Amino acid sequence: MNDNDAKRMLWVSHMVRIRDTQDQAAFKELFEHFAPRVKGFLIKSGADASLAEECAQEVMATCWHKAHMFDPARASVATWIFTIARNRKIDVLRKQRRPEPEDLGWGPEEDPDQADVMALQQDCEQLGRAIEDLPPAQRELIQRAYFGDLSHSEIAEQTGLPLGTIKSRLRLALERLRHAMK
């Protein structure tokens, strides 16, 4: 496990501390790292600075309130905060409802297998590094797809990002959960 993987596991343990003991110190560290990135994402998605500030605060508050919903075997902390920010963006900037899929019928496992958690967090780290290693033009393409000023087909295919591993790992996790519920 390298430093970056360790950092990701640290964010995961911060989420657990927020969930279990309402740990404000852990939340402050999480806030200082992620809130400016949420704000940047919202500004690039078309919000002005004061709206982005307000929404980023709401996103981080939601992160606290919904800490019990975070599943480290299925998402990194960055992924999870991104989905909250994305939903806020649709709500506030695009003024639309966002239809969500049916819940799987159960929350995150109480004590997910640490090996599964670690594997998924490492996949995400690898994905993050792959984005950084892309030629700038390709990286910009992906960013623009997520900031909403480009709808481009098969960007991930073209840039050869390692999404396949994450897809199959998530697929396995879902199978395991479905099996456990039978």
Add this chain to the structure above:
Amino acid sequence: MEHEIKHHLTDDVLMGYAAGTLPEAFNLMVATHVSLCDTCRARAESFDALGGEVMAQTPGNDVAMDTDSFAATMSLIAGGAPDEIRMPRDAGSILPGPLQDYVGGGVDAVKWRSVGMGVKQAILPTSRDASARLLFIPAGAAMPDHGHKGTEMTMVLQGAFQDEDDYFARGDVEIADSDLHHTPVADIHEDCICLAVTDAPLEFQGLLPKIAQRFARI
């Protein structure tokens, strides 16, 4: 699981869902399909992961928060979680949860309008950049031959249909673009109910369907 889904959503649609850039009607299609399809659920979540990395890992994407920002967030938290109003969903319905939200109940609550030849439809309330509707096609009946502008996705909820090339059953999504002229025919064994979304009005060939189109918004 029931029928094995063979026709899935495309990567660009799933990526658009993760990015939050699709029209509401398309989001409804994705949420409905993903409710039935673990393969596409996993694919969609991997695009969430990509979004997370784009947001969090790419250098220079962060913008300084206001000085009192953390304190303001803590008082938001102290104010308690906002209430979430969720309609009760019926797990036994042929309509997956996200569709029940738009219909206001199960299939009995759908406000069908006849569009002729036994075919019925119900337009669902979404933003106007695209449209979503439920279609009812009697067993064995054909939809009028129609071409497309833009993209149309049709997902089977009950029964099945067949077009020139393929067979589509519950959960399967047919994707049609402007090149495709097709005549889907419902399977003889059961009336077919589908969710169809499009980002452009459909074009019917011939005069009568044109008039019907004006009234029925298909």
